[in-house]
Amino acid sequence: MKTIAKTDVKPIRILILELVKEGIATHTNEIVLNIQGLRRGVKPHSVRARLSEAVLKRELRRLKEGVYDIYREVEINSVVDYPQRGPWGDSQYRGNFSGFLVRDLFFQLKQKSVLDVFEGSGTTKDFFNGLKRAKEVTVDYVGLDLKKGFDVVSDKIEGKYDLIIAHFPYFNIIKYSENATDLSNCDDYSTFIRNIELAMRNIHSALADDGTIAVVIGDVRRNGRYYAIFNDIINMSVGVLRSVVIKKQNNCRSTGMNYRKNKYLIPIAHEYVLLFSKN
Numbered sequence: 458m459k460t461i462a463k464t465d466v467k468p469i470r471i472l473i474l475e476l477v478k479e480g481i482a483t484h485t486n487e488i489v490l491n492i493q494g495l496r497r498g499v500k501p502h503s504v505r506a507r508l509s510e511a512v513l514k515r516e517l518r519r520l521k522e523g524v525y526d527i528y529r530e531v532e533i534n535s536v537v538d539y540p541q542r543g544p545w546g547d548s549q550y551r552g553n554f555s556g557f558l559v560r561d562l563f564f565q566l567k568q569k570s571v572l573d574v575f576e577g578s579g580t581t582k583d584f585f586n587g588l589k590r591a592k593e594v595t596v597d598y599v600g601l602d603l604k605k606g607f608d609v610v611s612d613k614i615e616g617k618y619d620l621i622i623a624h625f626p627y628f629n630i631i632k633y634s635e636n637a638t639d640l641s642n643c644d645d646y647s648t649f650i651r652n653i654e655l656a657m658r659n660i661h662s663a664l665a666d667d668g669t670i671a672v673v674i675g676d677v678r679r680n681g682r683y684y685a686i687f688n689d690i691i692n693m694s695v696g697v698l699r700s701v702v703i704k705k706q707n708n709c710r711s712t713g714m715n716y717r718k719n720k721y722l723i724p725i726a727h728e729y730v731l732l733f734s735k736n
């Protein structure tokens with residue numbers, strides 16, 4: 458049996474916290490070795506089973522003070538990277554974003570009502586439900602999506618919101634449905650951009666006076682040509698541009714391009730978060 462020197466040993470509590478927060482898989486082995494060091498003869502599978510049970514029964518939430526607090530306020534600058542997506546939304550939903558982005562936007566802007574017009578797998582919704590449970594902070598949240606029967610290009614948005622999150626489809630790279638009004642079904646770039654502009658105007662009309670639109674958008678390449686969608690959105694002159702944040706893309710699937718064939722084909726590994734105010 459492998460043993461670890463006492464000096465290398467991180468406290469079990471820290472290992473568990475890091476495992477839960479960062480999902481560092483190797484920690485499970487370290488936790489097993491730690492526990493075996495304390496109680497000889499304990500079987501690795503028993504430790505793993507108890508860990509999983511504790512996670513499922515949410516017992517580990519009691520440890521959250523200190524290191525493990527995914528709802529803590531973090532200051533950001535204009536470059537963000539979220540290697541972990543957190544427990545919110547569905548990691549299998551293609552093109553989903555990390556709930557840590559929602560957290561950081563929320564704490565940066567501190568707005569009271571939030572609309573996600575492209576709710577997708579519900580990352581934003583889950584984040585605000587969790588924030589209420591963990592910190593007793595209540596935000597009025599509304600989620601829309603074509604999947605829920607709402608077309609952001611042609612259906613009027615009811616009400617006014619302080620923060621509107623718009624995580625647009627990545628042109629036609631990921632198809633979300635067979636629906637003809639699905640933005641991801643638009644194969645012609647100028648039609649796609651025209652529809653985005655209509656969507657942006659619709660979103661802007663639902664923005665409260667002191668509100669913010671947070672657009673999350675990636676650029677694309679088609680037949681070797683680079684389409685800077687973020688630039689086209691800025692040039693629509695919808696709202697006043699207040700901030701541009703570069704967000705590193707993680708876990709995106711390869712586009713199948715042969716990057717060695719063309720010297721300009723540097724793989725795109727970033728996207729943008731654009732913040733617009735009303736006036």
Ligand SMILES: C[S@@+](CC[C@H](N)C(=O)[O-])C[C@H]1O[C@@H](n2cnc3c(N)ncnc32)[C@H](O)[C@@H]1O
Nearest residue numbers: 552553554575577578580603608609633639640
């Ligand atoms: C990039 S995904 C959003 C993912 C989401 N942020 C998440 O974490 O799961 C884009 C979403 O746009 C939706 N969509 C596409 N066309 C739409 C339209 N015309 N109106 C409203 N939603 C649309 C798709 O159904 C998809 O869920």
